[in-house]
Amino acid sequence: MPHSLTYIRIHLIFSTKDRKPLILESFETNLINHIKEKLSNDFDSFVESIGGSKDHIHILFNHSPNHSLKDIVKDIKGESSHWINENNFLEEKFAWQAGYSAFSISIDKVAIVRNYIKNQKEHHKKISYLEEIRKYLKIYGLDEKTVETVLN
Numbered sequence: 001m002p003h004s005l006t007y008i009r010i011h012l013i014f015s016t017k018d019r020k021p022l023i024l025e026s027f028e029t030n031l032i033n034h035i036k037e038k039l040s041n042d043f044d045s046f047v048e049s050i051g052g053s054k055d056h057i058h059i060l061f062n063h064s065p066n067h068s069l070k071d072i073v074k075d076i077k078g079e080s081s082h083w084i085n086e087n088n089f090l091e092e093k094f095a096w097q098a099g100y101s102a103f104s105i106s107i108d109k110v111a112i113v114r115n116y117i118k119n120q121k122e123h124h125k126k127i128s129y130l131e132e133i134r135k136y137l138k139i140y141g142l143d144e145k146t147v148e149t150v151l152n
Helices: 025-043 069-086 107-118 129-139 146-151
Strands: 009-015 047-053 056-062 101-105
Touching (some): 009 069, 009 107, 025 047, 025 056, 025 069, 056 107
């Protein structure tokens, strides 16, 4: 559509399978750069920030109207896990969880979320991934039963 404009910021969160602490410092920066490049080149999506801890990742990006969120997430997760395994970064097989969480972010909150993602390592010294997801569900008025859906 030649005369369309979208500006939709997405805060995407997903974890490793079974929330295993598999994202090691030895390849974390390479993984972040790999995902950033993939989102930019294959999905026309500007990445604001990527960060996380050993068991999950946060991505703040501008969602392009040319691709469905479901397809973006499926491809990013599938391709990056294949890339990790292909490069033998771990002795065991790497996989992401089946589910994910995605939240829309208003323009006035982008800087806050960007900073939040940047400080994930410090943040997770105080709060677990599960507590973090519960916090987001509460902020967005979602039911506690949704936690099981998100974590599987």
